[in-house]
Amino acid sequence: VITDKLDAHVSFISASDGGVNTNGTVTWTLKNVAAGAEGTVTLTVEGATEPLYIGTIEAPKPQYTVRFVDEVTGDEIDAQTVSQGSAAVAPDAPVHEGYSFLGWEYGLGNIREDMIIAARYVKKAYTVVFIDGVNLTVTVMNDIPYGEPVAAPEVEAPEGYKFIGW
DSSP, rough: OEEEOTTTTOOOESSTTEEEEETTEEEOOOOOOOTOOOOOOOOOESSOOOOOOOOBOOOOOOOOEEEETTTTOOOEEEEEEEEETTOOOOOOOOOTTEEEEESSSSSOOOOOEEEEEEEEEEEEEEEEEEEETTTTEEEEEEEETTTTTOOOOOOOTTTTTTOOOO
């Protein structure tokens, strides 16, 4: 529905697309207008000394739901309603012990459909070094994921020593 209030000094003559004048207010009820579409309606009046500017009329843009989820827990972090072509706003990513936040799964601009966007993480990895001070050996284990057990190397105790553990 589009409405326009006529200036007091003009007289209504006609309106395109079924526009109706009721007590100085012209109303257009437009059907089958696609969301985001632009169009033109025409109003003819008598008595104006200058052009009348009604303004640009745009159909409302579609709205989409953008859900942000945590890849580690599966929990929803946030949900936003975003107009077509607009950008979602990234919420703060949850912090998880043993994980590094990499970023969001998809870009946040130019939203054109309902979306689920996951916070992406990578499990931290560590280097574990075993040093045998008696036998003078070093065992290095790279890329051990956070929280995963580490298999310690076997140690052969020299004569006169008893190995009691790492």
